[in-house]
Amino acid sequence: MKATSITGVYKEKNRIYTENLPCCKGSTVYNERIVYYRDREFRSWNPYRSKLAAAISNGLKISFKTDSKILYLGAATGTTVSHVSDIVRDGWVYAVENSPVAMKKLLYTCGKRHNVIPVLADANHPERYGSIVSGVDFVYQDVSQRNQAEIFKTNVFRYLKKNGEGVLMVKARSIDVSLKPKKAYELVCLELEDAGLKIERRIDLHPYDKDHMVILVSYF
Amino acid sequence: MYLVTKWFGVFLCDEKGVKKKILFPKDEKEISKRLIEIDKNKVLSEEKKIIKNVKEQLVVNEKRLHRYGVYKPNDPFFIEFDIEPRDFGFSENLLHKAAKVVAEEKTLEELKSKDLQIIQMVNALDDLIQVSNLLSERLERWKSISASKKKIQPLENVFSMVDSSIKYFEKQIEDDMRDIAPNLTNIVGPLIGARLIAFAGGLKKLSSLPASTIQVLGAEKALFRYKKEGGKPPKHGVIFQHPYINTAPRKFRGKIARAMSSKISIAVKADVFTKRDIFKELKLVLDEKVKNIKNL
Ligand SMILES: C[S@@+](CC[C@H](N)C(=O)[O-])C[C@H]1O[C@@H](n2cnc3c(N)ncnc32)[C@H](O)[C@@H]1O
Numbered sequence: 001m002k003a004t005s006i007t008g009v010y011k012e013k014n015r016i017y018t019e020n021l022p023c024c025k026g027s028t029v030y031n032e033r034i035v036y037y038r039d040r041e042f043r044s045w046n047p048y049r050s051k052l053a054a055a056i057s058n059g060l061k062i063s064f065k066t067d068s069k070i071l072y073l074g075a076a077t078g079t080t081v082s083h084v085s086d087i088v089r090d091g092w093v094y095a096v097e098n099s100p101v102a103m104k105k106l107l108y109t110c111g112k113r114h115n116v117i118p119v120l121a122d123a124n125h126p127e128r129y130g131s132i133v134s135g136v137d138f139v140y141q142d143v144s145q146r147n148q149a150e151i152f153k154t155n156v157f158r159y160l161k162k163n164g165e166g167v168l169m170v171k172a173r174s175i176d177v178s179l180k181p182k183k184a185y186e187l188v189c190l191e192l193e194d195a196g197l198k199i200e201r202r203i204d205l206h207p208y209d210k211d212h213m214v215i216l217v218s219y220f
Numbered sequence: 221m222y223l224v225t226k227w228f229g230v231f232l233c234d235e236k237g238v239k240k241k242i243l244f245p246k247d248e249k250e251i252s253k254r255l256i257e258i259d260k261n262k263v264l265s266e267e268k269k270i271i272k273n274v275k276e277q278l279v280v281n282e283k284r285l286h287r288y289g290v291y292k293p294n295d296p297f298f299i300e301f302d303i304e305p306r307d308f309g310f311s312e313n314l315l316h317k318a319a320k321v322v323a324e325e326k327t328l329e330e331l332k333s334k335d336l337q338i339i340q341m342v343n344a345l346d347d348l349i350q351v352s353n354l355l356s357e358r359l360e361r362w363k364s365i366s367a368s369k370k371k372i373q374p375l376e377n378v379f380s381m382v383d384s385s386i387k388y389f390e391k392q393i394e395d396d397m398r399d400i401a402p403n404l405t406n407i408v409g410p411l412i413g414a415r416l417i418a419f420a421g422g423l424k425k426l427s428s429l430p431a432s433t434i435q436v437l438g439a440e441k442a443l444f445r446y447k448k449e450g451g452k453p454p455k456h457g458v459i460f461q462h463p464y465i466n467t468a469p470r471k472f473r474g475k476i477a478r479a480m481s482s483k484i485s486i487a488v489k490a491d492v493f494t495k496r497d498i499f500k501e502l503k504l505v506l507d508e509k510v511k512n513i514k515n516l
């Protein structure tokens with residue numbers, strides 16, 4: 001098991017891992033494999049199940065620190081949230097999700113994680129969680145909605161600290177099924193750039209996800 | 221002066237810092253109670269108290285507080301000025317606990333909500349109808365070769381049970397639909413209405429869809445194929461089950477579907493937003509329209 005250039009992400013052979021939090025010893029979130037190395041417990045991070053793992057496997061460098069504050073939009077049932085929570089062990093993950101069915105499961109899978117703050121809310125209306133969330137270092141978004149660029153912008157402007165970064169997972173089909181994926185990504189990037197965000201990198205999630213692109217954005 | 225509400229208290233601030241504050245009790249229950257109030261768009265008693273006797277113009281960044289100050293969500297002050305819980309003796313672990321209580325309560329409440337129950341009921345109903353058809357076919361075949369009473373009885377029992385469950389769900393769906401969506405129910409009937417809610421994923425979601433989407437709800441596969449591969453666009457989804465459409469001559473169906481979905485869209489918006497009963501007028505207009513289309 002070796003550390004990688006990304007804080008909190010480890011590698012062994014061709015798989016990536018995060019170190020499980022002490023409060024969650026021995027428990028898994030989505031039946032991922034647990035391995036032990038020098039008395040430390042690592043959870044395997046499956047790129048077929050988590051788009052962030054897919055992005056990292058395809059070369060995405062993210063700037064998480066152990067004490068980063070992350071605004072996570074579209075937390076779903078906590079697959080990726082749990083790994084982010086492993087990485088920012090001394091920081092916070094505000095996990096926003098608007099489906100009560102998903103939230104119920106998220107509370108079950110990540111309720112014990114002391115650095116996860118669950119928020120049942122619609123990311124279209126960031127001001128509704130204004131008393132809970134404040135100044136974050138990173139905005140992560142995976143909501144597969146048609147207006148996802150809009151959702152991303154309003155949250156970035158309200159909560160992302162200057163010099164912060166953000167990641168947007170774009171599913172081409174949810175932008176417009178009649179467009180070629182390339183065109184759909186182009187539209188999203190243009191909308192972000194028009195709002196003054198800088199596109200740092202774009203990485204295709206192939207072969208882990210079909211017609212998905214991750215966009216890394218910075219904000220000054 | 222800025223009025224800022226955080227999970228641990230309410231604050232009056234200016235560029236130099238916090239001028240006045242009322243902190244919440246350091247207790248997850250007390251904090252979650254306030255977060256739920258905020259979520260329900262209510263003004264906290266602490267908020268009312270802190271602004272009493274303040275003469276200066278206030279600036280707020282929540283619509284919830286617009287009565288108390290100018291609403292400026294993008295005022296840079298709110299982004300640059302962070303009030304740290306630790307500076308006031310609050311640990312973020314308390315927020316973790318309070319947020320969990322809030323999310324649990326809200327989740328429970330939303331899962332209980334009637335439209336989600338209706339979605340489950342109408343899906344169950346459609347399952348039961350399918351089972352009932354299968355069973356009745358089987359019984360008929362069996363009887364056609366003359367069945368022994370003893371052997372066929374268990375199947376007859378299940379069949380009649382399925383049938384009474386179908387009646388039960390139809391009644392329950394109708395009652396709940398009249399309750400949460402009277403306009404929609406009166407325009408298309410409780411079952412088609414319930415299926416529309418199911419395909420949209422909820423009543424609120426249905427109310428936000430344009431009429432053109434409502435027209436093809438339930439025909440997603442066909443729509444996707446059309447957008448990708450061209451050809452003929454699907455003209456109707458679930459609303460095709462309505463007698464207005466499925467008894468009409470083929471050439472009129474698209475037009476009638478369009479007229480219906482536009483009225484459905486208006487009806488659902490009334491059910492969700494104004495909550496006024498407008499179905500009588502809507503139905504008159506729709507009937508007239510359908511008549512005209514057929515007489516063209
Ligand atoms: C593709 S899933 C996210 C998967 C998750 N990021 C993971 O890797 O474990 C998208 C999620 O976004 C949620 N979502 C969609 N629209 C949303 C909105 N407006 N606000 C909050 N969540 C939303 C959906 O309910 C769904 O759970």
